[in-house]
Amino acid sequence: MSKPDRLIDSEAAAAIVAGRHGDPFSVLGLHPHDGKLVLRAMRPEAEAVEVLDARTGRRLAALDHLGDGLFAGIIPRRKNLFKYRLRLTQGEIVWEDHDAYAFGPYLGDMDEYLLGEGTHGELWKALGAHPCTHDGIEGTHFAVWAPNAARVSVVGDFNGWDGRRHVMRRRGATGVHEIFVPGLGDGAVYKYELLDSAFNLLPLKADPVGFGAELPPATASVVRDLRGYDWADGGWLQERGAKQKIDQPISIYEVHLESWRRVPEEDNRSLSYRELAETLVPYARDMGFTHIELTPISEYPFGGSWGYQPVGLFAPTSRFGTPTDFRAFVEACHAAGLGLIIDWVPGHFPTDMHGLGRFDGTALYEHADPKEGYHPDWNTLVYNYGRTEVLNFLIANARYWFEEFHIDGLRVDAVASMLYRDYSRKEGEWVPNEHGGRENLEAIAFLQRMNVAVYGADDSIMTAAEESTAFPGVSAPTDGGGLGFGFKWNMGWMNDTLRYMSEDPINRKYHHDKMTFGLHYAFSENFILPLSHDEVVHGKGSLLGRMPGDDWQRFANLRAYFGFMWGHPGKKLLFMGCEFAQAQEWNNESSLDWHLLDHAPHAGMQRLVGDLNRLYAATPALHQRDSSPDGFQWIDGGDAASSIFSWVRMGAPDSAPVLVVVNMTPVPRPGYRIGVPQAGVWRERLNTDAATYGGSDTINPGTCASTDAPAHGCAQSIEITVPPLAAVFFERAAD
Template sequence: MNLIETADADRLLSGQHADPFSVLGMHDVDGGIVVRVLRPGVAGVEVLDRKTGRAAATLERVRDDLFAGVIPRRKKRFAYTLRMSEGDETWVEEDPYGFGPVMGEIDEYLLGEGTHGQLWQALGAHVIEHGGVMGTHFAVWAPNARRVSVVGGFNGWDGRRHVMRRRGQTGVHEIFLPGEGEGTVYKYEVLNRDGALMPLKADPVGFGAELPPKTASVVRDLSSYTWNDAGWIEQRGALQRFDKPISMYEVHLESWRRVPEDGDRPLTYREHADQLVAYAADMGFTHIELTPISEYPFGGSWGYQPIGLFAPTSRFGTPDDFRAFIDAAHQAGLGIIIDWVPGHFPTDNHGLGRFDGTALYEHADPKEGYHPDWNTLVYNYGRAEVANYLIANAKFWLDEYRIDGLRVDAVASMLYRDYSRKAGEWVPNKHGGRENLEAIDFLRHMNEQVYAAHGDIMTIAEESTAFPGVSAPTDAGGLGFGFKWNMGWMNDTLRYMAEDPINRKYHHDKMTFGLHYAFSENFILPISHDEVVHGKGSLLGKMPGDEWQKFANMRAYLGFMWGHPGKKLLFMGCEFAQFGEWNHDRSLDWHLLDYAPHAGVQRLVRDLNALYRASPALYELDAKSDGFTWIDGGNAEDSIFAWTRQGLDGAPVLVVANFTPVTRHGYRIGVTREGHWEEVLNTDAAIYGGSGQGNPGGCTSEEVSAHGRRNSIEITVPPLATVFFQYSGTGTGS
């Protein structure tokens, strides 16, 4: 009997066989059952009945590393193992080709349709029991590949050994590898449609990765962690609404704090769970926002060029270590936001680029599929499977890691086809316009699906243009985000602050212009990492004047920010006025807290957060014009701004900011209510490093008209300072 066709043997041994499951393993033949095994590095192979442990057949070497043999008179296939021998050694192995498919018809249908809501449960590497044996099921989408193999140390990185089974027309390839489990290192070896070997690829849905600069995927079992944050999850929806205080501390984990006595390494996830969580809670922030946590090969990208979208970076520990960090934050009453990057991906050979030999995840045309700013590739949002991949990834972080929100990076680059492109370098949409209609649809569907699955989370757009309705509901024509970063406010106000105080009167509108559109979106006011890097200097360094004035300007600016409509975001280090520009390769300069001016700014931020959270007037009507009233927005000559914030009920808050170094004594401010106004925070207070001028005991209004109000208070406006007054008396409106 011919135990194997010559053509099949040739293709198997050369790694060119597209369907090895049709040849290898156990198959019916006339007179019995044939078993074929491809196994380099052994001298002999026996087939054992798994149930009895008895030898059923000894296979003969039919060609090089191919073994085959017939088990006569057996009319029914049976579960078996293989006993290998080499020299004096023998051992037993399972045969992956002795196991049937894992993926079900529903998964296959949804994957083919591009509508699988839990994509990661079907694709990737999952530790499971199959056919009574523990192992790992691998599945990957590569529709244009001739064949796909799982390779790793377990098979000597030999792509011939574990060629995967192709599942119908879905383009998915799968295989169950018995005995492999948590910690297995692997990649996919792909032959393109022409039979050419591609660079080894990491798993697009891998749950773990090797520590960079290594690039392989690592099997991680996500089923074992026990959460202890039920209290947080139960109240999360009530804490993340538009009418609640939200103050975010943006953190790059690799450089927040390091361990100098241990080679200056970054903290682990679990060390962050102790130190960062305690710090952010003590500072009064409501959330920690992390720069991208998905695995990324180049540390200098800060995570904004990710490859392992489903794998938290291994730089700080395992997936369960990351879960422990999130769990600790939740137990401390802190939400966790992650920066999410669906706009582009790097060109590294082990990544998504030309994954199966074709432009699978990206556009084939570089005018659509290549990003000139970052030397990256752009996702093809119009392809159902790609949009499904990204939306499922968003849901993955919410489902598996209980992330409380996603800040979507570089939305503007997604919305416009001509973003950072010159004429002739981009392809218009079907209407001849510049809008990326497919990306717009993708963002709308993403928001609809994640909010449908988790109505208590938040999505946030980093969007720098005037694109309308970013945070409007999709059924009203919007993109459906919960919030939008107010990049215009940030740019205008920082330009103003960089001016010498003597010149600020000529730029007064930069501080007031944001109020013309402040209620058009649900805004977050961001002072992010982008403002303290690439030669921009630190936040303190942007301030003019001598050292005292720099600190005073910064304190006044932070007070202005916390009094302004909009949720808050502050990048790490800004809360204690770090002198130097942020450097992602080293720790923040924590030693500066030994110096009073820096400790004073830190105390101010802590107190601003406390006042903000305790005063509904400062947050309840953030996105409504009813929550803001100008008292004096036109005093350019004195560079003074005064406004009132009010909530649904309760005491209003009056904010007065002076951006000159001149103290204004006996300054009269119109007020919206008759009675007593208590000074509740003054950025010029001595405890913050200021000159100590202010209004101890507060002020009681007089029936003296000012700023169009019947009643007013007479105050001292400190130099380069912002002062908060809260209404504490009784009386009528004015």
């Protein structure tokens, strides 16, 4: 056996064996040494290691075992570097393998420059785990940002989870570590093992830019090959820009995939992405929705968070399949004419040990100060929006979902918690901004940059903000100081109207303004009217359960409310189960109560929502000017005594206006004279009290011709029957 100090410096050998060497590429692999070539390998899984010529397969040398899995030896009759393989022996088992330390860097100079600058627009193509061909050999390239780590290794079943085996190469001052592992491909399970700057071993970490993950509760990342998917949705992508403008009908079906429908015969499992493509997609299409919105699907460890505490922002959750399966689901949406929106959570992340928290032993993604980096509401961490690399990570992630998965929109969760430094904090628990104010200037800049980036890359997409305050310009362009979102959820409308609907009809006259107040600001943003999952959890009950009265009145109230919503300016969003009046509060651990459709009132509600969607989409007056005051005119918004609301919706000048009348009491109003803005014949288009929906069938058959009798400030009027607890839509017929 050769002397160790003749083949390797003793301190370097000790550091390699201990897994504490910060630059193993300078030691391991093939290196000139005292005028000869020496090959060193750290292979503790082997008893013997031989070197083979990769071209001819000829045995060149047997390496000496220096102890603790470290091998080294001189390559005779060779002076220049060459391609080699290793032959390893353990007992009677003999196998051949490429050496990771035989390969040079994979990332290019431009990648390194952009990573160092924090401006890599396609960050996911540089970082993460990528099956690829490097120097003619198939394998997987790993790269991770950990600037303060003394050592980073990739570990997995492929190396016995031994952090000494694949210690990564540090790329200059970027803080990025990389390694190419030959022979490794799609499906390999891995994590990163890091030593902090004081050489303390940290908890194993999942890949922040990993594209796959193990099925929870397991927490490792999984190599997923994103190359080569043969997309067939080119026609949809060319048309979607026109479908997602503010003058188009947008009606969104919000879905929690895990609980939409389950298979009770198979241990009550959830459906897969591909099964959902065959069931959820046609259901949403047949119901007349234009979009499906998914609660977050970025990998999340705790199912009870519904995805709102993600760990793997780049990994579609493995609960329903692989990234390829998710792509098939997206493609099915597009084939059915449906857009797909996913909820995106850049506002906070969980403290799970395998996640982003103190990733390299420091507050890397989060603020070090808990007054800035800790979220008291959810016991989570807050991203450091002032750090360039963190901005790059988040903005690139937004682009990633559009570019790699062809999604059509992002709905950004909890925007209000990002905009204000004192959100849910008491005095003394938050840090003012540089001007002494409460606004989070860095978060504001991040949201603006994100919207500029995604719309700049493809202006056919859409973004929406769940923002619950009066922060100005959420859906205004960034060049005018706005945040740049396409749409904003109208949380005020939702809260006010639901409070009104929970009142007994006899008391509603005292709360009339809750239904009309939203029109004071309805056109200040591009609004979506949301009845989301948040309204059917945490003891709030179902929408049906919040309606007063006996069973008939509860259903009638909800039908009237849906009519009010679909007639009101703003795009629509409805959480799953509400369309058929789910009776129980939503439970994320069980299926929706689909059996309720065997009962006429629930089936009638489902028919109503489908018909409202179809009327909304087919009637320009109900959607073209959703975001313009020119599209709305009160007929009578002040009839509090009768709890009747009436207004007109208008589209382009060549489209017919629509009159909406809503009666929020159980008292029918026959012979009700109501003003109309145009003379002519008006025809009832939809009545939520129709028998087919479960109502009393107090309808207005035929047409209603206007007369010169003035009413509600209009020169013309029609006489109608206003049904109890119902909304009625009339359209002016063509002359």
